[in-house]
Amino acid sequence: MNAVITGVGAYVPEYRLTNEELSRMVDTNDEWIMTRVGIKERRILKGKNENGGDLGASDMAVLAIKDLVKKTGLNLDEVDLLVCTTVTPDAPVPSTAAIIGGKLEMHKALSFDVNGACSGFLYGLDLVSQYIKAGSKKKAILVSTEKMSSIVDYTDRTTCVLFGDAATAVLVEPTEENVGVLDSDLHTDGFGREWLKIPAGGSVMPASHETVDGHKHFIYQEGKQVFRYAVTYMADATVDVMKRNNLKAEDIAWLVPHQANLRIISATAERMELPAEKVMINIERYGNTTSATIPLCLYEWEKQLKKGDNLILAAFGAGFTWGAMYIKWGY
C-alpha cells in the first residue's frame, strides 16, 4: 500500500505587499531584495472575524480546504485524518487543526498540529503517509497555513522583507499503484535553535510588558548562519535521496524546493545538476510562506504535472529542520 497526493487546494490573501511599499516602511529597496533574496511581493492577510478579532491561520486554512473540496468533490465527512502544519497557530490552545475541523463541522477526523517550521510540509506529508500506508487512515487532509505577517516585525528590515501569508490543503489517499510518497530523508538538529526563533510567548519567557516592548514576540533570525547551513543541508539531503533511489538528473521531472531564498534554491538545483526549467520557483510573488511554500508550488504547477512524474521536494527551516522527499505524481 502506498500513499499518494490526489488533490491540491490553496488560498492566498489578496493584499500584495510590494518591495516599493516595504521601502517606505524600513530602509530597504527593490534592488537589495531582488539580488539577495529574489522576492518582489508577498500576500498579507487583512480583515476581522465576526468577533472583532483578526482573521487568522485557521480562516485561511478553511478557505484552502474549501478550494480542495471544490476541485476534488471530496466529502469532508469521509476524512479521518486532519494534520495542520503551522508556526502561526490561531492560539497556543486548542490546536489550529481542532479549530479548522470545528469551523468545517468535521466530527470524525483525528486532528492535530505539527510544527516543523519551513520543513513542516515534508514532516506532515511523511507523517500522514505513514498513517495511510499502515492502513489505519483512508482519507487525510494535510493543511499548511501560515499567517507570517502576525509574527513579523515590520520595523526589522532583515526579516520583514522575507515572509508572506498563504494556506494550502492536500488530500492524501491510499493506492496500490507505484505512485505517491516513495522515500523521505528528514532531519532535525537543535544546534541551530538560537539562529531562527521567536524568543517570547512560551513557557520560558511568557508574555509581559517587557517582552512586548522588546519586540520579543517576533521572528528573530541570524540570516547569515541560517543561510550557511540551509544551502548545504538542503542540497545534501536532496542528493542523498537521489542517490539511494538511483535517480539521475534526467529522471527528475521537477525539483519542488522550499522558497526562502532564490540563491538557496539555485544552489540545490546546481548540486543536482538540474536545469532551471525543471525547478518550481514562485518566491518572487509570495516570499517565504514557511510550510506552505512547497504545496503552493504544487498547486500552481498542477496542470503541468503528469502521472508518473518524479518529484523531489526539499526544505530547510528553524530548529534546524531539513530534508528531502521523493514522490511520484499520481494524477
Ligand SMILES: CC(C)(COP(=O)(O)OP(=O)(O)OC[C@H]1O[C@@H](n2cnc3c(N)ncnc32)[C@H](O)[C@@H]1OP(=O)(O)O)[C@@H](O)C(=O)NCCC(=O)NCCS
Ligand atoms: C536573510 C538574508 C537574505 C540576508 O542576506 P545576506 O546576504 O546574508 O545579508 P546580511 O545579513 O549579511 O546583510 C548584508 C547587509 O545588508 C543589510 N540588510 C539586511 N537586510 C536588508 C534589507 N532588507 N535591505 C537592505 N539592506 C539590508 C544588512 O544590515 C547588512 O548591512 P551591513 O553590511 O552594513 O551590516 C540571507 O541571509 C538568507 O536568506 N538567510 C537564510 C534565510 C532562510 O533560508 N531561512 C530559513 C528558512 S525560514
